[in-house]
Amino acid sequence: MxxxxxxxxxxCGLILFAFPFLVGCVALSARTAxxxxxxxxxxxxxxxxxxxxxxxxxxxxxxDKQGFSxxxxxxxxxxxxxxLLLSPLGQAVAQIQRNPEGIRLTTSExxxxxxxxxxxxxxxxxxxxLPLMGLQYWVQSMNSPTTTAMVDWGSDGRIVAIRQDDWxxxxxxxxxxxxxxxxxPRVLVLNRGELRIKLAIxxxxxx
Numbered sequence: 001m002x003x004x005x006x007x008x009x010x011x012c013g014l015i016l017f018a019f020p021f022l023v024g025c026v027a028l029s030a031r032t033a034x035x036x037x038x039x040x041x042x043x044x045x046x047x048x049x050x051x052x053x054x055x056x057x058x059x060x061x062x063x064d065k066q067g068f069s070x071x072x073x074x075x076x077x078x079x080x081x082x083x084l085l086l087s088p089l090g091q092a093v094a095q096i097q098r099n100p101e102g103i104r105l106t107t108s109e110x111x112x113x114x115x116x117x118x119x120x121x122x123x124x125x126x127x128x129x130l131p132l133m134g135l136q137y138w139v140q141s142m143n144s145p146t147t148t149a150m151v152d153w154g155s156d157g158r159i160v161a162i163r164q165d166d167w168x169x170x171x172x173x174x175x176x177x178x179x180x181x182x183x184x185p186r187v188l189v190l191n192r193g194e195l196r197i198k199l200a201i202x203x204x205x206x207x
Contacts, residue, residue, distance in 0.1 A: 034152045046145035049078035050136040054205035064194040138169045167192045
């Protein structure tokens with residue numbers, strides 16, 4: 001098992017920089033007024049994971065020291081995750097694989113790192129913290145059932161923001177509900193302290 005150490009990608013000009021995040025054709029809607037806030041307590045026996053999905057999109061990460069901007073391909077089941085991070089030019093930057101045995105992260109130089117949790121591993125290797133266990137729910141516009149959450153609902157009946165596990169997740173745009181059985185987020189932003197993660201989703205796959 002390979003121990004933790006910070007890895008500097010050879011494409012440092014693409015990774016350690018304050019690269020502006022372009023959302024392209026994604027149109028941002030004005031934030032919906034909050035009409036109610038609900039505190040949701042944890043649900044016993046809810047550790048199985050969120051419903052399966054796949055998505056293709058773009059991600060921007062910024063903190064007080066560095067930034068990352070590029071593409072993301074994510075395939076999720078309730079037991080496994082396959083996440084591919086891409087540079088702005090479409091080159092593979094890192095691949096994250098989660099299964100019941102643990103987490104495997106492979107860099108662009110084919111160096112492989114293992115850990116029991118993705119949050120600590122991404123912080124050590126990539127330099128920023130990916131809250132995967134919560135994000136599998138938040139990206140689907142729902143709170144994780146494993147911890148207490150505060151959820152803001154808008155006048156249109158959609159979630160405007162979630163505050164959970166020291167993160168604040170805000171939703172600025174959704175896909176039209178007629179495109180999918182349930183309205184899915186198009187743009188969401190995660191904030192915790194100096195760290196800001198913005199995710200713009202171009203395509204959902206829910207089969």
